Amino acid sequence: MLRFCFALVLSSLASVALADLSGPLRVIDGDTVVIGETRIRLHGIDAPEKAQFCGSRTAPMWPCGSWITGEVRARFDGRNARCAAVDIDKYGRTVARCEVAGEDLGAALVRGGLAFAYLDYSHDYLPQQAAAMQRGAGLHGAGVQSPADFRKAARRGHDAQHLAKAPDGCVIKGNISSRGNARIYHVPGQSWYGTTRISPAKGERWFCSEAEAQDAGWRRAQR
Template sequence: MLRFCFALVLTSLASVALADLSGPLRVIDGDTVAIGETRIRLHGIDAPENGQFCGNRTAPMWPCGSWISGEVRARFDGRSARCVAMDIDKYGRTVARCAVAGEDLGAALVRGGLAFAYTRYSSDYLPQQAEAARRGVGLHGAGVESPADFRKAARRGHDAQHLASAPEGCEIKGNISNRGDAHIYHMPGQAWYGATRINLVKGERWFCSEAEAQDAGWRRAHH
C-alpha cells in the first residue's frame, strides 16, 4: 500500500512538471528561460554559455555568451509565452517548446543566429540554422566554438584553474580582462608577462607573433 501511494505521488509530480506552462518569460541565458518558479530548457537548441568567448584569427575575441543572453533578454524577457513540456532533464529543468506571439521561440532564436540547432536531441531547427548561416547573422562567421564542445572541454578539466603551456615558438600571452572588455597581449620580458596566466576556456590564447596578435584585434600591454 505504501509503495502504491509513493508511486501515485511520483506520477502526480511528473504530471505537474510536464503540464503546459504559460505566463511572462524570465530569460536566464540563451537557451534557458523560466515561467514563475519553473526553469525551462528550450528543446532542440543550444546557445553559447554565459562565460564563453568567441573569435578566431580574423575576428577579435568577444564575450559571445553574455552577448547572446543580453540579446535574448532584450527581445523576449517579460513577454507572454506558452510552453508545452516534453521532458525533465538531468538538472531538473523542464524541457519544452515555447511560443511567443504564436512563433516558436527556438525557431526564432536559431533563425536569428542567437542559438544553434542541438542535433544531439533534435533536427527540427536545421532549416532555420541553414538560413542563418546563409545570411551570416548573429553567431555565424564569428569564430564560434560549439557550446557542446566548450562544455566538454570544461569537463575535461580545462576550467579556470587550468593553464595551457605555450605551443613551440608561440610565447606571446593573449590576456582578457575580468570584465571581458580588454584584450591585451604580453611580450616575454614585459613587467606582467610572468604573472599572466592563460585560460583557454575564457578565450585567452598564445600568439606566435605581434602581427598575429594585432590582426586578431589584441593590443600590446603598456608595461
Template sequence: MSCFAFLAFLGLCSPEPAPPTGPAGPVAVIDGDTLDVGGARVRLHGVDAPETAQSCGTGTGAVWACGDWVTQETTLRFSGRDAVCETVDIDRYERIVARCAVAGADIGETLVSEGLALAYVDYSEDYLDSEAEARAAGRGIWRGEVEAPWDWRRAKREGRSAAAPKERVEAGGCAIKGNVSGGGRIYHMPGDPYYGRTKIDTASGERWFCNEAEARRAGWRHAGS
C-alpha cells in the same frame, strides 16, 4: 448533451481551445536557452545557446563575449512577454524541457534563425535548416568562429581550454576542419553536428582552413551540402 456540445454539433460555435500542456506566463531570461516562464524553470527543447561565460572568435584572431551577448539579446527579445509552452521532458536538473512560443512564434526557432543558438541535434533536428540559413548569412554568433556549446561544456569538464583546444592551436588558430571521408573532401564548420567528433590527420591529406572561401577554392564542400 450539454448546450455547448449541442451548439458545436450544429456548427454554431467553435470548440473551446485546448489548455496549454506546459508552463505559461511572463518570461524571465536566465540565459540563451533557459527561461523562467510563469515562475517555472524551462530549458528550451532542441536548441543550445553559447554559455554565458563562453567566448567566440571573430574570424580575425580576436575573441568576443558571445555567450553574454546572446543572453542580453534573448532578454531584449523575450523578457516580460507572455509565453505558452508545451512540455517535452524533465531533464536531470529537474527543469521542464519544452517548446515555447510568444505571440504564436516559436522561441527556439527565433533564436536559431537569428544566430543566437544552435540546433541541438542530439535531441531534435527541427531547427537544422534555420541554423544553416543563419550560418550562411553570417547572423549573430556566425559572424566568426563558434565553439559548439556542448563541446565547450565538455572541454570545461575535462579541464581543457574551450576557447583554444590543443588541435586548434596546432592549426594556427584556423577552425574549419577539412576531412577526407567516403563522401570525398568535405569541411566541417564549428557548430556543425559532427565537428567535435572529427579529428584531422594532416598526414593523410586532411587539413585546416581559416574560412569557407579558402576551403571552397581548394575544392572542398561543406559537410551539410
C-alpha cells in the same frame, strides 16, 4: 501499498512538471527561461554559455555568451509565452517548446543566429540554422566553439580551471614554447587552449585581446 503510493506521488509530480505553462518569461540565458517557479530548457536548441568567448583568425575575441544572454533578454524578457513541456532533463528542468506571439521561440533564436540546433536531441530547427548560416546571422562566422564542446572542456576541468585564474575578460593565454622560446597565444576554442597552463614565473601572461597580444610580440597558435 507504500511503494504504490510513492509511485503515485512521483507520477503526479511528473504530470505537474510536464503540464503546459504560460505567463511572462524571465530569461536566464540563451536557451533557458523561467515562467513562474518553473525553470525551462528550450527544446531542440543550444546557446553559448554565459562565460563563453568567441573569435577566429579574422575576428577578435569577444564575450559571445554574455552578448547572447543580453540579446535574448532584450527581445523576450517579460513577454508572455505559452510553453508545451515535452520532457524533464537530468537536472530536473522542464524541457519545452515555447511560443511568443504565436512564434516558436526556439525557431526564432536559431533563425537569428542566437542559438544552434541541438542535433543530439532534435533536428527540428535545421532549416532555420541553414538559413542563418547562409546569411551569416548572429554567431555564424564568429569562430564560436560549440556550446557542447565548451561544456565538455569545462567538465574536464581545463577551461574552468584556467578561466578562473584569468583577470576579468582577459582569457587569451600567452604561452612561451619550451622549444625555441617562441611566444604564442591561444584563444578559447583552439585545440591546445584547454591544456595550456600559464606560468608568470616563466614570463607567460594573460591578454585581454588579440591586438594586445600581437602588440606585445606574441603570435597566434596555428590551431
